[in-house]
Amino acid sequence: MASRTDSDPVQLAAQLARLQGYLHQDPDNVRLLADVADAQLQLALWDAARSTLGRILSLTPEDPLARYRLAVADHSQGLRDVAARSLLALLAEGHEHPVIRWRLARCLAEAADWPGVCSALETPPLDQLPANLLDDWALLQARAFHHQGSIAQAVSLMQQWQVLCGERGLPLQGRCALATLLLDNEQAEAAAALLARCTPAEIQTQPELSTVAGYLALSEGRGSQALGWFQHSLSLSAGSARAKLGAGLAEAMQGHSDLALQSLKAAVALSPAHLGSWHALAWVQLLAQDLDGAESSVRAALNQDETFGESHGGLALILVLKEQPDEARRRLRTALKLNPQGFNAMVAQWMLANHQTVLTPDVLQKLQQAFEGHVETSNPMLAALLKRWHAH
Structure with missing residues (x-):
């Protein structure tokens, strides 16, 4: 169900215009309609795409590709639950293309339904995914395991992903996720080794890596350095409950109880389900x-x-x-x-x-x-x- 058209916006717009010209001559040509809808989706012309897809479904009501693309349009316009229902129906009918599962997982992740995400991404295994889906799929699956507290399972998944990446190695976002997982899995030495393989620029620009650097410093009693990392992380991502918690701990270690209380209260407000922050x-x-x-x-x-x-x-x-x-x-x-x-x-x-x-x-x-x-x-x-x- 991947796109068949060029991804360059100018070329896409020109191609769309040509396709619409052909369609004017043959308005019930389902294949032409599908190509038009594909181009409209890639150009984020959601209403136009929905209209085109509606026309396809009036001609071929059970068309799985049109139904999938309509779910994409629904999701992109904020109709997450509508999209999820459509995608679940496609899966129930036996349409098992990975992009359907991937789109469903994204809908469920937006609703913080992490068990649902894990279920959606349960199959196929990583080594059977299309290459263009591997990184995004593995990252979301690892995040879902992490949210559920299945940290060892998430680390194992990340290791499989790393092997499949081969010489290119994990992409930056994968290394960010793995560093946090290793820290939460009480593998501080492994987290520190991973951080040492990142460039200073990567650590400085990625709030997750800065936060890991802060916790490593905190675990070694270097409160001032830790606080610097947490403050830097918060300058990049002000809503990070993990960095707020770290800042509160670092401030407390330095005897700044009032500042620590402010940071820790902010941490529990941002992530009330995290028991460690309350403690x-x-x-x-x-x-x-x-x-x-x-x-x-x-x-x-x-x-x-x-x-x-x-x-x-x-x-x-x-x-x-x-x-x-x-x-x-x-x-x-x-x-x-x-x-x-x-x-x-x-x-x-x-x-x-x-x-x-x-x-x-x-x-x-x-x-x-x-x-x-x-x-x-x-x-x-x-x-x-x-x-x-x-x-x-």
């Missing part, structure tokens, strides 16, 4: 002795996902600090059942066992010492934050 905000609020604010943040995380043990552990810790030990113990049992190694639950346990109800610098130092190995491994940024705070 980062809650910890900065805890360290600033804002127990009510921290509780509100943890409860917001629980509203997103009641099965996340760290949220229950965070609430248990807050209840300890609010001197509600019985409620804290009840919440702690839930936290430990969901995640026996959860850092928040372990801190709550320690606070209860040591009869502590205030996160003083001395208590923070003891916590940092008690859980140094665990927190350094599970959350190096939080470890650096605790270390900075008890020294503040």
Whole structure:
């Protein structure tokens, strides 16, 4: 279902004029109508294309190519759901051309229906795709896996894509996606190696790469450098929740609690489903002795996902600090059942066992010492934050 016409706009317009001249002599010629519609779509003449496609479908109502092209016009004019229904109908009838699946996946991605995107792109495998679809298809499929939390699956897909790219290597957007995936898959060394293979200009011009550079610096305790990268990333993409979160963590590490709170509140507003942002905000609020604010943040995380043990552990810790030990113990049992190694639950346990109800610098130092190995491994940024705070 690929285009049969030249992509140069001037040549396309001239060709369209010729085709319309022929069509004037033979108005019911379906092949001519299809060529006219193809040229109109490529020139973004959506209304004209819809009219031409309507004429084709009045002559041949089941024409799959005309129906696909009408879905393209619908999608391009913002009628995403209409387009998706048409594309699903074509697939249900057995029309399995990859461009149909690709267009459907794009519609579903715009609706943030990531399971639907994964389903749409499930077949064919990457090595059976037309060459002109490979990069866009693989990138969207990897993004969809990432959005669903299937990070290992996304990394595996990216590795397949990289092999298929051969000597040309992954395109820049693919390297951006892979760097973020490696970081989220706790493969910081691999992410750093990938970043080292990018040019300085690529890192400077791609907000995703700048953000990865920021998190790598943050994990090594280089808060000032990290903040510089996050601020640069935000100058390129102001709506990046990931960069806002990083900026908040970097500001907190440097002791700028007010700025950190502003950045972290912006991060959760941009991405309310990201539990890690709520927890980062809650910890900065805890360290600033804002127990009510921290509780509100943890409860917001629980509203997103009641099965996340760290949220229950965070609430248990807050209840300890609010001197509600019985409620804290009840919440702690839930936290430990969901995640026996959860850092928040372990801190709550320690606070209860040591009869502590205030996160003083001395208590923070003891916590940092008690859980140094665990927190350094599970959350190096939080470890650096605790270390900075008890020294503040």
